[in-house]
Amino acid sequence: xxxxxxxxxxxxxxxxxxxxxxxxxxxxxxxxxxxxxxxxxxxxxxxxxxxxxxxxxxxxxxxxxxxxxxxxxxxxxxxxxxxxxxxxxxxxxxxxxxxxxxxxxxxxxxxxxxxxxxxxxxxxxxxxxxxxxxxxxxxxxxxxxxxxxxxxxxxxxxxxxxxxxxxxxxx
Amino acid sequence: xxxxxxxxxxxxxxxxxxxxxxxxxxxxxxxxxxxxxxxxxxxxxxxxxxxxxxxxxxxxxxxxxxxxxxxxxxxxxxxxxxxxxxxxxxxxxxxxxxxxxxxxxxxxxxxxxxxxxxxxxxxxxxxxxxxxxxxxxxxxxxxxxxxxxxxxxxxxxxxxxxxxxxxxxxxxxxxxxxxxxxxxxxxxxxxxxxxxxxxxxxxxxxxxxxxxxxxxxxxxxxxxxxxxxxxxxxxxxxxxxxxxxxxxxxxxxxxxxxxxxxxxxxxxxxxxxxxxxxxxxxxxxxxxx
Numbered sequence: 075x076x077x078x079x080x081x082x083x084x085x086x087x088x089x090x091x092x093x094x095x096x097x098x099x100x101x102x103x104x105x106x107x108x109x110x111x112x113x114x115x116x117x118x119x120x121x122x123x124x125x126x127x128x129x130x131x132x133x134x135x136x137x138x139x140x141x142x143x144x145x146x147x148x149x150x151x152x153x154x155x156x157x158x159x160x161x162x163x164x165x166x167x168x169x170x171x172x173x174x175x176x177x178x179x180x181x182x183x184x185x186x187x188x189x190x191x192x193x194x195x196x197x198x199x200x201x202x203x204x205x206x207x208x209x210x211x212x213x214x215x216x217x218x219x220x221x222x223x224x225x226x227x228x229x230x231x232x233x234x235x236x237x238x239x240x241x242x243x244x245x
Numbered sequence: 246x247x248x249x250x251x252x253x254x255x256x257x258x259x260x261x262x263x264x265x266x267x268x269x270x271x272x273x274x275x276x277x278x279x280x281x282x283x284x285x286x287x288x289x290x291x292x293x294x295x296x297x298x299x300x301x302x303x304x305x306x307x308x309x310x311x312x313x314x315x316x317x318x319x320x321x322x323x324x325x326x327x328x329x330x331x332x333x334x335x336x337x338x339x340x341x342x343x344x345x346x347x348x349x350x351x352x353x354x355x356x357x358x359x360x361x362x363x364x365x366x367x368x369x370x371x372x373x374x375x376x377x378x379x380x381x382x383x384x385x386x387x388x389x390x391x392x393x394x395x396x397x398x399x400x401x402x403x404x405x406x407x408x409x410x411x412x413x414x415x416x417x418x419x420x421x422x423x424x425x426x427x428x429x430x431x432x433x434x435x436x437x438x439x440x441x442x443x444x445x446x447x448x449x450x451x452x453x454x455x456x457x458x459x460x461x462x463x464x465x466x467x468x469x470x471x472x473x474x475x476x477x478x479x480x481x482x483x484x485x486x487x488x489x490x491x492x493x494x495x496x497x498x499x500x501x502x503x504x505x506x507x508x509x510x511x512x513x514x515x516x517x518x519x520x521x522x523x524x525x526x527x528x529x530x531x532x533x534x
Contacts, residue, residue, distance in 0.1 A: 077253065094253030094296070097283070116246040117284035121349065130323075130352040136283045137353065138276075140253060141300060184349065206434035207347025 079143035083108070084152030092139040099123040101139035102149060110150035110179050114209070121208035124180040125149050131187035150179035153186070162186055162225040171221030173212035181208045185222045194226045201226075248286035255298045262299050262410050263385045269295050271407035276300070277319060277358035280350050305357070305412060310334050313379075314416045318357025326351060337372070337425040338416050341443070344368045344427065347435040357411045360396075363403045366437035366463040368429070370397055372416065374468040375443040375460030381413040382406075397467040423447040423456075424530035426523035430515050432506065438463050439506045440515040444523035446478075448531050454478050457491075459520060464501040464512055471495035471520070483528050492521035 076091040083106060092101055099116075102108045102125070114120035116135050123134040126148040153160040159167070162185055172178055188194070188204050195201040202219060210218060254273070256262040266273055274293035276282055277300065285291035299305065305319035308328050314335045316325060325331055325342045332339045345351055345359065345368055359369045360380060372378070373393040380396045382389055382405055396404050405411060419425060424446045429438035441462035449455040457478040459471040474495035481487050496517035503509045 075252075095248040095250055095286075097248070097287075100247070117287050118280060118350065121347070124349055131349045132353050133280075133349050135287070136279050138248075138253070138279070138283070140255075141279075141298065187348070203434060204348060207349050
C-alpha cells in the first residue's frame with residue numbers, strides 16, 4: 075500500500091505517493107527520475123547515494139522515502155543555477171577530481187554539507203576524516219581532497235570578500 | 246538489496262508508540278535513525294511485519310546535563326557530538342560519539358537506536374558498560390530502568406521486551422579528577438572497531454589508584470569489563486610496568502572469537518596494546534585530588 079506525501083526536492087514541491095519499502099534513493103531515481111544520485115552498496119557503506127535532507131548530509135539508501143514527508147531534499151541536480159556550476163563543482167572540475175565519476179555525486183553532497191554547515195576543517199587530516207564515509211573505487215582520493223580544499227578556499231575567500239564589501243560600505 | 250514488504254506505522258507520541266507496540270508485539274520493529282535497521286532490511290536479515298517509525302515523536306530528543314548525562318532515545322549522534330554541554334560535562338562521551346560511523350551516519354543515527362541494536366563492537370554499549378550506565382524502557386505496563394550489565398544480553402540481544410520502547414540512555418559523569426581514554430582499532434575510518442577499549446582511572450591523595458574501569462567492545466557477544474585487571478590496579482602506584490602488567494592481565498582474561506577482521510589471538514593482542522595505551526592516556530588526564 076502506498077502512502078501520500080509532500081516534499082520539496084531541489085526547490086520544487088512534489089505531492090506524490092510512495093511504497094513504504096521504497097528507499098529515498100530509489101524514490102529519487104525511479105519515481106522522480108533524478109538519476110544523479112547513485113547507488114553503490116545499497117546498505118550504507120559507500121556513500122555514493124548521499125543527499126541533503128533539511129540541510130544535513132544523509133545516506134538516501136538508509137532512509138525510507140516516506141520518512142522524507144515534509145522534508146526539503148537536495149540532490150546533485152540542485153547545485154547548478156541557471157547554467158552556472160556551484161563553486162564546489164567548479165573547484166572539483168579544475169582539480170580533475172574525477173576518474174569514472176560514479177562516486178562523485180556522493181562526494182559533492184558530503185563536501186557541500188560540510189561547506190554549508192560552515193564547519194570547514196582545520197587540517198587536511200580532518201578534511202579526509204570528513205570525507206571518509208565516501209568510497210572511490212578508482213582510489214582517486216588525492217585529487218578529490220585537492221578539489222575540496224580548493225572549494226573550501228574559494229568559498230571562504232568569497233565570503234571573506236563579501237564581508238570586506240560590507241565593512242567598506244559601513245565605513 | 247531492497248527492503249522486504251512491511252507495514253509502515255508512523256507515531257507521533259510515546260503513548261501512541263507504546264499502544265502500537267502492545268498491539269503488534271514481536272511482529273513490530275521500532276525504526277529510529279535506521280542506520281542499522283535499514284541495512285538489515287535491505288540485506289533481508291530482518292523481516293518485520295510492521296515498522297513503527299518514532300522519528301516524529303517530539304519529546305525523545307533531549308540532551309540533559311547533571312551528575313548523569315541523560316540522552317533521549319532519539320537524540321542524534323551528531324547533536325551529541327556537537328553539544329557544548331556534553332563536551333564540557335562528559336568529554337569521554339563526546340570523544341566516544343565521534344568514533345561512530347561517519348558524519349552522514351551520525352546525522353541520522355540515534356543514541357537509543359545504537360544501544361537497542363546492541364552490536365557488541367559498537368562504541369556506546371562499550372562506554373555504557375564501562376560507566377555502569379542505565380537504560381530507561383517504557384511500555385504500557387510502566388517504566389523500568391535497567392543497568393547496562395543486565396540490558397545487554399548477547400549478540401544484538403537486549404533485555405527489552407517486544408512491547409517496550411527504549412526512551413532514555415544515562416551516562417554517569419566521571420568524578421572530578423578522573424582520567425579517561427577510548428582507544429579503537431579499525432581497518433577503515435568509521436568502521437566498528439576490531440577491538441575498542443574504554444578506560445577510566447582515578448588516583449587518591451596518596452598517589453595510589455583508587456578506581457579503574459576497563460571495558461572492551463568487539464571481543465565477546467556483548468561489551469565486557471576486565472574486572473580482574475581492574476581490581477589488580479586498585480591500591481597500586483602508577484608506573485609504566487603497572488600499565489603493562491594490567492594490560493596483559495586484561496587481555497588474557499578475554500576469550501574472543503575470530504572472524505574475517507581478526508583471529509582470536511590477534512584480537513587478544515590488540516586488546517593488550519590498546520589497553521596499555523588507554524591506561525597511559527587516562528593516567529595523563531588524571532588530576533590528583
